[in-house]
Amino acid sequence: MLQTTPGGRLAEDLARIEEIAARPAATARELAANLNELYAATYELCLDRYELDTLLHSAPEIAQAIFAMRLRLRSQIADWHARGFLTRPGERALRNALRIARYVTDMMGEINIRYAQLGPNEKTLRGFSGRSFNTFVNPKFETGEDIDFRTGDLLLMRGMAHNSAAIARIGDVDSQFSHLAMIYTDANGKHWVVEALIETGSVINPLSETLHHGLGRCIVFRHRDPELAARAAAMIYQTIAKSHQKRNGHIWYDFSMELEGNKELFCSKLVREAFRLGSENKVALPTFMTRFDMRNRDFVDRIGVTARETFAPADIEMEPDFDVVAEWQDYRVTSRLRLQDLLMDQLFHWMETHDYRFEEDFPIRLIGWMGQMSGQLSTRAKQLIADVVPTVPPNMTRSAIKAVAMLHRTAEPLLDELQALERRRIDRTGRPLHPREVYDFLETKRESSNGAIGYLATAR
Template identity: 45%
Template sequence: MAPVASSSFENDLERIEILAATPVTSTALLERNLNCIYEQAAAARFDDYDVASIARVAPSVMYRLFDLRVGLREKLAHYEMLGLMTPAAIQGFRDVFRVLRYMSDMLGEIASIGPYSGDSGYLLRGFTGEENNTLINYAFYRDGRAVAFRSGDVILVRGRAHNSAAIARIGDVDSQFSHIGIVHIDDRGDHWMVESLIEDGAIINPLGKALDHDIVRAVLYRNRDADLAARAAKSIFDYVAASRVRGGKRILYDFSMRTDETRNLFCSKLVRLAFAQASGGRFVLPTYPTRIVCKNRDFLDRVGVATDMTFAPADIDMESSFDLVAEWQDYRETANVRLQDFTMDKLFDWMERYNYRFDETSAIRLVSVLGRFASHFSEGAKQTLSSVFPRVPANMPRKTVAVVAMLHKTAEPIYHELQRQNQQLVMETGVPMHGLDIFSALEAIRERCGNRIGYLVRNGSW
């Protein structure tokens, strides 16, 4: 969207909608249209428009952006049938989905802080709150605003922690999600989330508890084969439940990110296993896996990643056999996770471009050793000591505890500096920082810090 008067804002949006609706029969046209949508959306700056006008139309525009994404996703199967899903087209879809989400987030933020905002109240958990917190696919809309879950539904989420941002950005896809789980509804109608958490491994939680687990964004996906989805949910529920009973063998979190064995499970591998078990191995996720390509392997090696191809949570975004049913976001926190996303982008970029590495100090070594020691305490003791020692699983290597601690302590002050800049801009203009301005601020921080940025030290300056 080019900088123009506020009266033409919706005309600019229409240009994007026309591009998205244009029929294509060639890979070149598909790639071009996706690239144009991305470039126009990424260049949009809401301070180029009248902010009060934007706040008034924000709810309807947010739905138009959501419907645009739903419409693009519904074309995936058709483009697959035509053989148009080249690597460039796949990346184009991912980029468009990401930038349109960011646009919608910023509109929600503008509407919630401006004079036309309502009382959003306290958001108890995902898929609750005021009308614009949950956007629902019209094909699944029912009377009222409550989202009706179905057994086998898959929920994609993003948490508030820097570790969530790191998980979301660790592959070749700049994802906005860090976790995924599958819903099981038992014979009594109780709703459960079957998931694999870093600290607990494979576990079953009440769905309400899972959706109240410090999340900022949640998306509900539904497989078009209801019987397959229900079997997948029941199969993985029984599998994990058996591992949690006395005498059962716990399923630990898999830090390798490999998908070729199932002794331990990371979150999306648990969902993959559920559908593979239910289909007798005929339905295998993902269609478009995330590549982990990093010249500077130092961080990945310390985390324990042992593959160059994985099933990342956000890969479900590209599955044509799943419908996007509903999407929820907490607009009080979306700006914060956006700052975290961009901070993590730059930290990884600096590791690649300038050869920064994490420098483990004696203090970090002590924290990691205590964290490993605490991992053998009872769950009650871990919770009690969580403010002193890292709450880590028994199979998390000490070097992984250390690098996660260094990542957090490096990102935290950068994030808080960006947060102050963003809050100041919002107070002055009513509009949050644009992505280009965030990246510019991050580069200014790097130049100011020089060869040491938190626990990151430029190789050759040790």
């Protein structure tokens, strides 16, 4: 049991969460009930109930304990799956429990650094640099040194842009990640990242460049069969390298999110293709798919998604044959990422529940036309989309360009308001906003908006 001083109530609440997480289940229904209870108990951890000195003193210990709890939950996936316990309700409940526990870890990290944030000209930290509170290592892979990346390792990442938050939230289960990539280590020991990016398609970049490239959070996953992982990495590296040598052979980003075919690849489809090649078609990721079964498909249709189910980046967290090696986050930006997530939750909730849809105006139509025709966005378009799609790929439709611009223009002012609200909350109480407060604020905004928020509007 985690001990804290002097706030016994915090210790009791955390012990209750640990007890629920350790509770055995005899049926699929019982497992889903336990995990739903775990989610609810973690969600109800309101930091206002605890002494600030206790939180400041105990933050690193709490964060480490919650990471350990998440590892224990993940370690049971293979057994639960083999016993048929991870039905759709159980799967969803486990994803939700892992997600809400990660938010608690983030808040502890933010408290520990006294809510420091990036300065105007500062960049996020290099991922997994040094051994600090930013990095949690699975004891199974602990060496006391920096992370030992291996060929075939996977990187599950989250960037800073609104489209990253949207990618993490558009399926039937919310997540905190938007990109998946594979590491390949060449004969000289240099690490490369093989990945599919919206702007440039399938590419190979140095690992050091990826870890310096504005990450907010990242997890390293490792397959339990190192020979399979090594073959998969080598074969996808060779496939993408050869595609760059052929005229008209470049593999562009697959906006459809369909799993069949390999002429175009999205990020996690590239990883799927790697393990398909490395296993001679014996391994087909993912075990648990993300579904696009929403009633209102306005946004996903606009960006070109035709799939009804797919391999979303965060689905790798549910894979029975992969271990978490380490997890890293920059606590100066996790608050922004969390607010982005909660904001996207509400935007997509409004689309589904209140039938909100995007409505274009002339500037947005102009952005779509200029972006598709020129391949480079205009200055005004860059202001609307910020750094989301600075270079428009040739296969990105006008509809997708406009959808990304409208999402950014709708979300950015709301995020600014949420960040200001949280800063006032921290100045007043020393604690961040609870997700409930974020949802309440956004719902109040919607109710007073007369049916239109940014580019989202109800039918009139």
